[in-house]
Amino acid sequence: MKTDPLDPKPQEREPxxxxxxxxxxxxxxxxxxxxxxxxxxxxGAAKKRGEPLEHLLFYGPPGLGKTTLAHLLTAETGADMITTSGPALERPSEMVGLLTSLQPRGILFVDEIHRIPRAVEExxxxxxxxxxxxxxLDRGPAAKSVQLELAPFTLIGATTRVGLLxxxxxxxFGFIAHLDFYPVDDLRLLLRRSAAIMGVDLDSDGEMEIARRxxxxxxxxxxxxxxxRDYADVKEHPVLNKDVAGKALALLRIDDRGLxxxxxRLLDALVTKFGGGPVGLGTLAAVLGEEEDTVEDLLEPFLxxxxxxxxxxxxxxxTPRAYEVLGLDPGQAQERLL
Incomplete structure (x- = not known):
């Protein structure tokens, strides 16, 4: 179902x-x-001057908090926010409608901003x-240009593919920020907070087991x-400890490296089918039966x-680590290739 770009609160459809x-x-x-x-x-600077925030661009792999930061900036400034996404903005009239509906010092958040069509982007x-x-207005000899004043606003963009902008x-954009992968210690703090909100008993070893995967x-x-938590509920384990977390994640086929x-499958294809590479993205995606964007955006960044x-x-x-995780050495991989 196509997202309505003029819907001011699509975030309320989140789980x-x-x-x-x-x-x-x-x-x-x-x-x-x-x-x-x-x-x-x-x-602080924007509040002190009574101005809208600078236009901001957040980029980085999925799931690191780009959308969350946009919501927090809205809460911290007390501004109204309209959210949409790049693919939802198919026509210039949709962008015009969003911009003209913004309140003074309002925020327009555009997720996957690199996918805005060029005609809309202009x-x-x-x-x-x-x-x-x-x-x-109009075309040809009857064409006229009309200027429409807008209330001062902030555009916040989020993207996983900043190179495509x-x-x-x-x-x-006045401020461009890269969000990087989290260290294990930060993930442990996050899991501790989430466990408290969810009302589950997660011990320190359980935190570590989940965080490192x-x-x-x-x-x-x-x-x-x-x-x-679901596994612990069904198996009637009162505490989410290392053993419970390890068994639950093993069922999901997630190893202790997070793979x-x-x-x-990607590492095995690279090593055993192509002798460790180099291999083009299109060839690798075809072997895996996945789209190139899936390999490039979801699998490769972490690997x-x-x-x-x-x-x-x-x-x-x-790399040598790929051979190690597969339990092979380069010589064995070459033998399997032959």
């Missing part, structure tokens, strides 16, 4: 458990400390810089916590960050 686990203030947000400090300065240029819209759009991603950590079945594969100009190559 209830996702909303309740979100932090309610910037101080409750766990991790990304340097980013939080910078955002605090931006908020309306943002003058809106972001001068708070006005240049609208072309055009230079004119990227250059109009969460791929450095808060969204995954919370999802795994819910699955471990799941698709990760291992690269953990040192299992390298991305080179010639293609993807396996």
């Amino acid at each position: 209830v458990h996702d909303r309740t686990l979100r932090p309610l203030s910037l101080t409750e947000f766990i991790g990304q400390e340097h980013l939080k400090e910078n955002l605090g300065i931006l908020i 309306y943002l240029y003058s809106a972001m810089e001068d708070f006005r819209l240049d609208i072309l 055009t230079s004119p759009l990227r250059g109009r 969460s791929r450095g991603t808060p969204r995954i950590a919370n999802r795994l916590l819910r699955r471990v 799941h079945e698709m990760d291992r 690269i960050q953990q040192g299992f594969i390298d991305r080179t100009r010639r293609g993807r190559t396996a």
